Amino acid sequence: MRNSERGFILLMTFIVMSVLTAVAISYLHMTVVRTRALSSEPATDKAFWLAEAGMQQYAYLLKTDEEYRNDYPTFTGTLGGGTYTVQLLSIDTGPETTYYLESTGTIGGISKSITQSVAVIAGSDAFEYAVHAGDGFSTWWSDVDVNGNYDSNETDLPVVDLSYYEGIADHVLTGNQNVSAGTYSGIYYVKGDVTFNDNVTVNGSVIVEGSVDANWERNITINATSPYPAIIANGNISFWRTEDITINGLIYAGADGSGDVNFSVSEDVDITGTIVAAGDISMNFCDNMNIDYDGGILIDPPPGIVTETTLTLGEDWSG
Numbered sequence: 001m002r003n004s005e006r007g008f009i010l011l012m013t014f015i016v017m018s019v020l021t022a023v024a025i026s027y028l029h030m031t032v033v034r035t036r037a038l039s040s041e042p043a044t045d046k047a048f049w050l051a052e053a054g055m056q057q058y059a060y061l062l063k064t065d066e067e068y069r070n071d072y073p074t075f076t077g078t079l080g081g082g083t084y085t086v087q088l089l090s091i092d093t094g095p096e097t098t099y100y101l102e103s104t105g106t107i108g109g110i111s112k113s114i115t116q117s118v119a120v121i122a123g124s125d126a127f128e129y130a131v132h133a134g135d136g137f138s139t140w141w142s143d144v145d146v147n148g149n150y151d152s153n154e155t156d157l158p159v160v161d162l163s164y165y166e167g168i169a170d171h172v173l174t175g176n177q178n179v180s181a182g183t184y185s186g187i188y189y190v191k192g193d194v195t196f197n198d199n200v201t202v203n204g205s206v207i208v209e210g211s212v213d214a215n216w217e218r219n220i221t222i223n224a225t226s227p228y229p230a231i232i233a234n235g236n237i238s239f240w241r242t243e244d245i246t247i248n249g250l251i252y253a254g255a256d257g258s259g260d261v262n263f264s265v266s267e268d269v270d271i272t273g274t275i276v277a278a279g280d281i282s283m284n285f286c287d288n289m290n291i292d293y294d295g296g297i298l299i300d301p302p303p304g305i306v307t308e309t310t311l312t313l314g315e316d317w318s319g
Contacts, residue, residue, distance in 0.1 A: 043107055043108040043109075043110040044110055044112060046080065046082055046105070046107045046108075047082065047105040047106060047107050047110050047111055047112035048105060048112045048114070048319065049105065050079060050080070050082045050083070050084045050105025050106065050107060050112070051084055051103040051104055051105035051112050051113060051114045051319065052103070052105070052114065053077075053079055053084055053105070054075070054077060054084030054085065054086045054103040054104070054105060055086060055101060055103040055114060055116055057075065057077060057084075057086070058075050058086040058101060058103065058118075059118050059311060059313060061075065062099060062118055062120050062311060063120065063309050063310075063311040064309070066122075069097070069120060069122060072088040072091070072099060074086065074087045074088075075087075080107075081107060082105060082106055082107030082108075083105070083106050083107075084103060084104065084105045084106070085103070085104050085106075086101055086102070086103040086104075087101070087102055088100070088101060089101060089102050089115065096119050096120070096121050096159070097119070097120050097121075097122070098117050098118070098119045098120075098314075099117065099118045099119075099120065100115070100116075100117050101115065101116055101117070101118060102114070102115045103115075103116075112319065113319065114317065114318065114319030115317070115318050115319070116313060116314055116317045116318075117313075117314030118311060118312070118313055118314065119311070119312040119314065120309065120310070120311050120312075121159050121306050121309065121310045122156060122309055123156065123306070123307055123308045123309035123310075124156040124157055124158045124159075124306075124307050125156060125307075126154070126156065126157060126158050126274070126276045126307070127158070127250075127274055127276075127297050127298040127301055127307060128149070128298055129148065129149045129150050129151055129274065129293070130146050130147065130148030130149060130150055130274060130275070130291050130292070130293035131146060131148075131150035131151075131152075131274075131275050131281055131291065132150070132151055132152075132154060132274065132275070132276045132277075133150075133151070133152040133153070133154065133276075133277050133279070133280060133281040134152075134153075134154060134155060134157060134254065134277060134278040134279055135152065135153060135260075135277075135278075135279045135280045136152050136153070136280045136281070137150055137151075137152040137280070137281045138280070138281075138282050138283065138284055139283045139284065139286070140284040140285065141284065141285050142283055142284055142285060142286040142287070142289065143286060143287050143288055143289065144283050144286055144289045144290075144291070145289070145290045145291070146291045146293075147290070147291065147292045147293055148291070148292070148293025149293070152281075157254070157257070157276065157278055158252070158276065158301075158305045158306060158307050159305070159306040160232060160252065160255040160304060160305050160306075161304045161305070161306075162189075162207065162209065162232075162234070162255065162304075164303065164304030165187065165189050165205070165207040165232070165304055166189045166207075168187060169186075169187045169188065169189035169207065170185075170186030170187050170188070170204070171186055171187070171188045171189065172189045172191070173188065173189070173190045173191065173192070174191045174192065175191065175192045176192040176193045176194075176195070176210070177190050177192060177193070177194050177195070178195045178197070179194060179195065179196050179197060179200055180197050180200075181197060181198060181199035181200060182199075182200065182201075183201045183202075183203070184200070184201070184202045184203070184204070185202075185203045185204055186203075186204045186205075187204050187205045187207065187228060188202070188204065188205065188206050188207065189207045190206070190207070190208045190209065190210070191209050192208075192209065192210050193208065193210035193211050193212070193213065193235070194206060194208050194210070194211075194212045194213070194233075195212075195213045195214070196212070196213070196214040196217055196220050197217055198217050198218050198219055198220075199218075199219045199220075200217075200219075200220050200221070201220075201221045201222075201223075202221070202222045202223070203223050203225070204223075204224065204225055204228070205224055205225070205228045205229055205230060205231070205232075205249070206222065206230070206231050206232075207229075207231075207232045207233075208231070208232065208233040208234065208235070209233075209234050210233065210234060210235050211233055211234075211235030211236045211237070211238070211259070212231055212233045212235075212236070212237045212238065212253075213236075213238050214238065214239045214242055214245075215238055215239070215240045215241060215242070216240075216241050216242070217239075217242055218242060218243040218244050218245075219243070219244045220239075220242065220244070220245050220246075221245075221246045221247070222246070222247045222248070222249065223246075223248045223249070224248055224249025224250065224273070226249075226296065226300065227296075227297075227300045227301065227302050227303065228249070228302055228303070229249055229250035229251075229252060229302045229305075230247050230248060230249030230250055230251055230273060231247070231249075231250075231251050231252070232250070232252045232255050233252070233253050233254075233255065233259060234254070234255050234256040234259065235253070235254070235258075235259050236253055236254075236259050236260045236261070236262065236279075237251060237253040237259070237260075237261045237262070237277075238260075238261075238262040239262065239263045239266055239269070240262050240263070240264055240265060240266070241264075241265040241266060242263070242266045242269070243266065243267050243268055244268050245263075245266065245268070245269045245270070245271075246269075246270045246271075247270075247271045247272075247273065248271075248272045248273060248294075249272075249273045249294075249297075250273050250274050250276070250297055250302055251271070251273065251274070251275045251276070252275075252276045252277070253276070253277040253278065253279070254277055254278025254279055255278075256278075257278050258278055258279060259277060259278050259279055260277055260279040260280045260281070260282065261275055261277040261280075261281045261282070262280075262281075262282045263282065263283045263286060263289065264282045264283060264284040264285055264286065265284070265285045265286065266283075266286050266287075266289065267286065267287040267288055267289070268287070268288050268289075269286065269288070269289040269290070270289075270290050270292075271289075271290070271291045271292070272291075272292045272294050273292075273293075273294045273297060274293065274294065274297050275291065
């Protein structure tokens with residue numbers, strides 16, 4: 001074989017070997033990249049589920065732990081070799097408090113974050129008492145007999161859905177109402193204030209967006225039909241300087257968070273049920289006033305009133 005032919009064969013062999021080497025190196029590189037990608041996918045999934053687990057855990061704490069509802073500390077946990085951290089981003093307060101949360105799961109150096117809102121309505125033990133006041137409860141210089149427990153300076157108030165009562169009411173009245181002597185039956189929903197005069201009997205419920213005033217009046221009877229309340233008002237309920245008053249059922253002032261109950265300077269008052277106020281409950285300078293707790297209100301609470309803590313996960317989840 002001539003030298004020129006031998007040189008050509010060597011050149012072609014070198015070229016072929018170079019191409020094969022390049023292909024092999026490329027294949028090895030692709031294999032390494034794919035292997036790394038495959039190994040990172042489970043870690044990403046695990047990080048996601050860790051974040052989801054953290055979100056669910058924090059939602060549970062918001063429902064069951066008052067500290068988290070009031071102070072909302074950052075929460076960190078471990079699970080399956082990874083960690084999750086949940087923190088509050090912002091909050092909207094009200095009868096229904098909405099917490100906007102971010103949860104981050106981390107495992108093997110890979111992190112995944114999700115955000116979601118959680119709406120909470122805090123429960124209340126108000127119906128365990130004959131008298132439950134958000135601020136003070138006073139009976140100065142009074143002959144008041146409370147047959148049941150009472151508490152004051154409490155912030156855990158039941159949340160009332162007034163729209164529920166507007167929807168089921170037998171009578172929906174717009175504007176302030178002056179109730180003259182007579183007998184009335186059914187559920188009355190009033191978009192305004194209510195003023196009672198002498199000699200009024202209501203066999204049913206009075207639900208008021210404003211306040212209830214029966215000052216200086218006498219001979220008023222309200223008999224609620226179980227399980228519905230006797231009186232609910234967004235504002236105050238005042239029976240100041242009244243006489244011969246009988247109320248059977250729940251009395252609740254300040255359903256929107258601000259309202260007092262006042263029975264001061266009254267006599268011959270009989271109440272069977274529970275009195276709840278967001279503000280003060282006053283029974284000062286009263287004569288012959290009796291309050292008998294009705295445990296049936298606790299066992300079978302009025303509909304449209306939330307007494308147990310409820311939680312709703314928002315549909316604004318992102319991750």
